[in-house]
Amino acid sequence: MKNLRIIGYGKDKGNKIIRFDNNIRHRMDDTQSHYTMSVNAVEKALLSAECAIDDMDLIVYASAVGYQPIPCSAALILDKLEPSGPIPCMDINTTCTSFITALDTISYMVHEGRYNRVLILSAETASLGINPEQKESYELFSDGAAAVIVEKDESAESGVMFGVWKTWTQGVHDTEIRGGLSSLHPRHYTEENKNEYLFDMNGPKVLRLVAKKIPEFVEQLEKESGMSLGDIDLIIPHQASRALPLIMEKLGIKEGKYMNHVEDYGNMIAASIPYMLCLALEEKRIKKGNTILLFGTAAGMTISGLIMRI
Amino acid sequence: MKNLRIIGYGKDKGNKIIRFDNNIRHRMDDTQSHYTMSVNAVEKALLSAECAIDDMDLIVYASAVGYQPIPCSAALILDKLEPSGPIPCMDINTTCTSFITALDTISYMVHEGRYNRVLILSAETASLGINPEQKESYELFSDGAAAVIVEKDESAESGVMFGVWKTWTQGVHDTEIRGGLSSLHPRHYTEENKNEYLFDMNGPKVLRLVAKKIPEFVEQLEKESGMSLGDIDLIIPHQASRALPLIMEKLGIKEGKYMNHVEDYGNMIAASIPYMLCLALEEKRIKKGNTILLFGTAAGMTISGLIMRI
Numbered sequence: 118m119k120n121l122r123i124i125g126y127g128k129d130k131g132n133k134i135i136r137f138d139n140n141i142r143h144r145m146d147d148t149q150s151h152y153t154m155s156v157n158a159v160e161k162a163l164l165s166a167e168c169a170i171d172d173m174d175l176i177v178y179a180s181a182v183g184y185q186p187i188p189c190s191a192a193l194i195l196d197k198l199e200p201s202g203p204i205p206c207m208d209i210n211t212t213c214t215s216f217i218t219a220l221d222t223i224s225y226m227v228h229e230g231r232y233n234r235v236l237i238l239s240a241e242t243a244s245l246g247i248n249p250e251q252k253e254s255y256e257l258f259s260d261g262a263a264a265v266i267v268e269k270d271e272s273a274e275s276g277v278m279f280g281v282w283k284t285w286t287q288g289v290h291d292t293e294i295r296g297g298l299s300s301l302h303p304r305h306y307t308e309e310n311k312n313e314y315l316f317d318m319n320g321p322k323v324l325r326l327v328a329k330k331i332p333e334f335v336e337q338l339e340k341e342s343g344m345s346l347g348d349i350d351l352i353i354p355h356q357a358s359r360a361l362p363l364i365m366e367k368l369g370i371k372e373g374k375y376m377n378h379v380e381d382y383g384n385m386i387a388a389s390i391p392y393m394l395c396l397a398l399e400e401k402r403i404k405k406g407n408t409i410l411l412f413g414t415a416a417g418m419t420i421s422g423l424i425m426r427i
Numbered sequence: 428m429k430n431l432r433i434i435g436y437g438k439d440k441g442n443k444i445i446r447f448d449n450n451i452r453h454r455m456d457d458t459q460s461h462y463t464m465s466v467n468a469v470e471k472a473l474l475s476a477e478c479a480i481d482d483m484d485l486i487v488y489a490s491a492v493g494y495q496p497i498p499c500s501a502a503l504i505l506d507k508l509e510p511s512g513p514i515p516c517m518d519i520n521t522t523c524t525s526f527i528t529a530l531d532t533i534s535y536m537v538h539e540g541r542y543n544r545v546l547i548l549s550a551e552t553a554s555l556g557i558n559p560e561q562k563e564s565y566e567l568f569s570d571g572a573a574a575v576i577v578e579k580d581e582s583a584e585s586g587v588m589f590g591v592w593k594t595w596t597q598g599v600h601d602t603e604i605r606g607g608l609s610s611l612h613p614r615h616y617t618e619e620n621k622n623e624y625l626f627d628m629n630g631p632k633v634l635r636l637v638a639k640k641i642p643e644f645v646e647q648l649e650k651e652s653g654m655s656l657g658d659i660d661l662i663i664p665h666q667a668s669r670a671l672p673l674i675m676e677k678l679g680i681k682e683g684k685y686m687n688h689v690e691d692y693g694n695m696i697a698a699s700i701p702y703m704l705c706l707a708l709e710e711k712r713i714k715k716g717n718t719i720l721l722f723g724t725a726a727g728m729t730i731s732g733l734i735m736r737i
Contacts, residue, residue: 186491
């Protein structure tokens with residue numbers, strides 16, 4: 118086990134509530150931005166950890182889309198938090214599962230004593246990039262941010278027990294924003310190609326690939342971790358789509374054993390998993406000693422899983 | 428020490444040679460792209476390691492700017508390399524020092540046996556984003572890609588001996604591309620604000636901050652690593668600017684003790700450090716048993732250092 122424990126968490130979401138049938142979506146209003154949601158989430162996390170930004174030893178921005186192409190987003194958000202001295206900053210990105218990858222990766226550095234206290238922030242503004250012509254994704258996403266602070270657990274009671282992720286590239290072009298960086302620079306933006314700069318998802322194709330690969334992924338996760346899904350107190354999945362209960366049923370996971378808030382929160386891209394983790398902690402659905410599985414699919418197509426003792 | 432050794436490396440650069448006085452810059456011609464340079468660098472690295480892409484246990488894209496906003500660039504480049512099965516993919520970004528951060532971070536996972544063989548790719552296409560009105564940066568950058576394959580070193584003879592990086596956010600707005608992601612979406616691109624989507628650097632201000640912080644950074648690096656710059660066989664610095672010899676002189680590092688190719692290669696953003704590492708290996712300036720320091724500054728403003736026994 119890589120010893121670390123959660124000492125603080127915070128979240129924020131879009132203030133504007135939009136309804137599509139029974140589904141509630143949270144999107145930024147005119148007073149909000151990617152930065153305001155990020156700062157709010159981090160400030161709440163610092164408050165709950167009884168820490169200041171200067172107490173952090175590493176800042177990780179773990180999201181699909183950043184604030185700017187240069188510099189890295191961790192540096193940009195650290196600046197807003199007004200540290201009194203330098204702190205290492207880095208971005209980690211595996212799209213929707215970025216938070217899992219970040220926690221998994223940095224758990225090695227925390228365990229080895231390289232960093233004692235790490236802030237991980239996932240923040241996404243899907244509403245800026247969705248396409249009204251694609252009803253499925255247009256009605257799916259919310260804007261949100263979630264920050265989690267972890268610290269080395271000297272007692273060795275809490276930590277990351279197992280992590281794995283894999284990318285099947287046959288799904289690489291099924292979930293994309295193609296324009297904005299090197300492949301299609303903003304200077305090429307026109308009325309004709311504007312959709313290239315928006316989110317584009319082939320939902321049914323993604324779902325078919327996910328449904329095909331998820332059982333073998335979970336089988337490997339159980340085998341390599343030496344744990345079964347039955348050992349897990351609560352599964353915290355990415356809120357990928359309204360198909361979440363179907364996927365969970367396929368894996369034999371019963372309702373009540375996992376966080377399912379697609380109806381009331383939607384998909385917040387990389388912010389979904391840490392947002393649901395914050396919600397589970399807030400609502401006391403998990404407590405010290407519990408074992409949780411963070412689990413999700415991402416554009417790529419990537420599947421990630423991480424088992425943690427809280 | 429985190430045990431790992433370099434088993435392969437490869438690089439590519441822009442085919443078009445442009446001269447500014449004595450300075451040679453390499454920029455993409457019409458047959459090249461971010462992808463072609465990336466694939467070439469990776470294929471050369473695989474060839475020199477006598478490996479296939481399927482032999483890799485993790486793919487890390489370590490650069491400032493990616494191919495697309497979604498999905499992550501590691502997944503997009505893995506797809507071009509036609510793997511026969513899934514491989515974990517992730518992006519790590521600290522702008523110009525991304526390669527150092529990636530090698531430093533994954534060294535913990537390799538040492539612990541999580542991954543045996545890791546491909547790290549840094550690839551940048553600065554020529555797409557430079558502003559002709561900013562002479563200093565317009566004449567500084569080249570396009571390039573460099574890939575390095577590392578493997579766990581069971582003999583414990585080679586590895587990462589020490590790593591450190593820090594971000595001083597008072598320099599966060601001195602080196603930027605502001606437009607393209609959430610802060611300024613491509614839909615807002617106009618003739619009037621087009622420079623917001625291009626590279627913008629306040630060179631003299633960056634240099635003042637770097638010159639002020641680098642001596643204390645190196646002092647800390649020497650103290651915490653227990654090594655002095657005199658113990659290093661070759662320093663491989665980021666080719667940040669023509670001020671490189673001045674900075675090195677300030678640190679008491681003699682000519683011939685560091686890679687200085689700003690005149691003939693320019694600044695390749697995150698690709699510079701691994702490109703210079705490849706060149707040093709190719710030219711046999713370093714050999715097994717040597718100790719090297721990868722060192723550089725990045726937008727943020729970040730300074731990074733990593734000591735490795737080859």
